[in-house]
Amino acid sequence: MGWKKWLWIIPGMFILFGGSVLLGWSILQISNQTDAVAANTGTSATQQKEEFSKEVINTPVSEDIIILDNGEKGHDFISEVHAFYDETLTWGRIDTADYEEQKAKAESIIETLTHIHEVKNEELKADLNSITTLAETVVKSDDREAMRKLHRYFHDLDIILHGYNYDETFQITSFRGEN
Template identity: 35%
Template sequence: MGKNQKKKSNKRFWWVLISVIIIVGVGSSLFFFNFFGIGIDALNNSDTAGSVEQKDLSKKEEEKINQVRSTVGESHQDLGDFVASTHEFYNDTTGYGGINNLDWEEQKNKSEQVIMEIEKLTLDVSDESLKQDLQSILNVSQQAIEEEEAEDVRSLHRYFHDLDIALNDYQSYDRIWNVTETLKEVR
């Protein structure tokens, strides 16, 4: 075999090897994302995908949140505990692409628990905006049970996220979702 033929053979080998690696990589990625039901929006952050506008917080808005927390949040600590644990549930089950692969039995059970707990806790709520938010959560929870739509679960997660900010000392945020009446004055 001549020197030129050997070079061509080596080039061809490397091109074939590189092509096979690329094809296997792309194929594996497609299989992984398809198998786990993860969409393209999950690569950024699955919870930021959607039609509800999100908002970066300014110092002034953070001060308003602290004011709401010290008034409404202070007088509803039992509700605040419930909101925090429910928010954690939604973080665990919908984050990192989980919204695209929901366990509907688990989501329906949680929605039923949310309805029962809010019906008990609403009796002690005097703040009208908080009452409106809780009624909205009841409606969306019932809808999630009946229709099994991921958008309803996303809405519930956003309600609990914003209420966790309003009622508790939830610090792992830099945005509010603008879905609650309780934080309306912050907007």
């Protein structure tokens, strides 16, 4: 081979080598980004709760609007169930949620709501009846849409009852916060 051919071959080899390194680095970056997104899928309920502002910007609803027979505050019950659904259904977990765990929670919801001493608002009473119907659906079958709606009811009621930012609700409830 003559020296003129080497003038073409040597730069071509450098270009090919440089292109390979650049391609390999790009693939590695894409892989790392994919891994980071996958790792974020497993966030905890604490991180998820920070999604909506816990700053009280609206008037919280009086705690005597829901009186449970067992002495528990209705506000606490709503918050506890909302936290459960945040932990088990959000961030794509609804598709893989353990049905038996969801069924047990639905049975617990029904049990609590059948022992309410008093609800001092008709719209809230209607929402609690809708929640009971959805919970009964989950008890009877593995209905992921009913689970999603349960989460949305508890999410909205938690925000409304505690006076958080109403703009961060699904607008699924009849109750809007007035006593």
